[in-house]
Amino acid sequence: MEAAARLKTRFPVWTLAICVSAALIFFSPLLTAILIYDRAAIADGELWRLVTGNLVHYSAGHLGYDLLAFLVAGIIIETNGYRHYPLLCLTAAAGIGMVLYWGEPAMFYYAGLSGVATAAVVYLCLHGLIEKGAWQWMCVAALFGLGIKVAIEFTLDEPLLVASGTKEFLPMPQSHLAGACVALFLFVLLYLRKRSMPQVSQS
C-alpha cells in the first residue's frame, strides 16, 4: 500500500505534462501565436507570454533537443522526489521571460524550453552534490561542464556545437544563465530553510 502510494507520488507528472503541452503547442499554430514570447504583445499587456514562450518551439529539431534534455532531467528529479519542482519550472520560465524582456530589447520573439531544462539540470545536479558516491562526482562534472558551456556561449555568441533546427533563430545564452541562477537561488533557499528548521528527534 505504502509502496503504491510512493510510486504514485513519484510518477513524473509535471515533466510529462510540460512535455505534452510543448508538443501540443508545436502542432497548433493558433496556440503558438497566442503563447509565443512576442515583445509587442507583452508590452500591450499579454504578460503570460513571458512564461508560456518557453513552451513554444520553432522547429521539430528545436523541440526534440529541448524535450529530450528536459525529459531526462525532469524524470530523475521527480523520481528522486526532489521538492518544489513545479515551483522551479514556473519561476525559471518567468525569470527567463523577464530577463529577456529587460535585457534583450532588440529581440522580438523568443521560444524554447532549454532555459527551463537548464534550470532542471542545475537543480538536479545541486541535489546530487549532497549525495554520495559516483553520482555526486557526475553532478559536479555536469555543473562544471554547464558553467563552461554557458561561458563559451557568451564569449562566442553562438552555441558550442550547433544542434539541428537552430538556424532560424539566434541562440540566447541568457536564458540558460537565468535558468541556472533561478535553480541555484531556489536550491540555496530551500537548503537554508531546511537547516534552520528544528530537528525532530526520532524515538
Add this chain to the structure above:
Amino acid sequence: MKWTIPAVSLSILVSLFTVISVNGCATGQTRHATSTVDYLYPNTKDPIVTPDIPVLTLPMRVGIAFVPGDGGGNYGRGLMGPRNQSFILTEKKKMDLMQEVANHFKKYPYVKDIELIPSAYLTARGSFANLDQIRTMYGIDVIVLLSYDQVQFTDEGMLSLTYWTIVGAYVIPGERNDTHTMLDAVVYDIKSRKMLFRAPGTHHIKGKATLVNLSEKLRADSETGFNEAAKSMIANLDQQLALFKEKVKERPAEYKVVRTSGYSGGGSFDLTALAMVLGLGGYFLWKRRRA
C-alpha cells in the same frame, strides 16, 4: 442741398444696400492642402503602378515625411484684407508633428529606427522615383507619408454692423470662424510600391473673433486644428496597425515577413549539453536497475 423725404429714403436704402452688400461679400475661405495621390501618381498618362508582394524585414527602418504640395494655398476673401497669414504649418511645426508620431512608434520593437525627413528632400509630384532616392539616402524600408487638408471659413454675422462705429471692430466678436483639419498618414512599402495601411485624423473648431484679432484667432485655430488632428491620427494609426498585423497573419500570401538575425531568439540545447544530460540519465537508469 435740400433734404426731401424721397431723398432721405433713397439715402437710407443706399446705405442699407451698401452694408448688406459689404457683409454679403465678406465670406472668406482659406484652403491649404497636399495630396499623397498627386505626389505619388502625378501623371495620369503613365501606366498604373502595379505593386509587388511586400517583403517586410523586421525590425523595420521607417521614414516619416510630409508630402510636398504644389506651393501656396488658395484663398478667397471679401473686403477685409488678406487672411492666408493664418497658416502655421511651417517646417518647424512639421518636424514637431513628425517627432510626435515618431515618439509614439518608437515603443514598437519591430520598428528599429525612425527617420524624420525634411520637406526639402521631397520634390513636388516626385512619385516613387523620389521615394527611391529617399530610401537610398536614409536606408529606410517603409515610409509614412503625411498629407493635410485644412479649410478655414470666415463669416461675418450681424454683430459686424458694429464695425461702422470703429470701436466695434476692436471689441465686438463679429467674425465667425470654422476650421476643418484633416491629417492623413499613408504607410507605403517603398520597394514593392504597396500601400500597407492608412489612418486619417480629423478635427473641427468653431470660433469667434473681432475684426482686429481675426488673423491671430485663425492662426491659433489652425494650430489647434493640426495638433488635435495629429492626436486623432495617432490613435487611428494604432488601430490600423493592429488591424494590419492581423491582416499579415491571415494573408501570408500577400505580405511576406522576414526576421533578421537577432530579431528572433531561442533557447536550445546544444549537443554538448545534451550529451551531458543523457550521460546523467544513463547512469541514473543503470544505478536503478542495479538497485
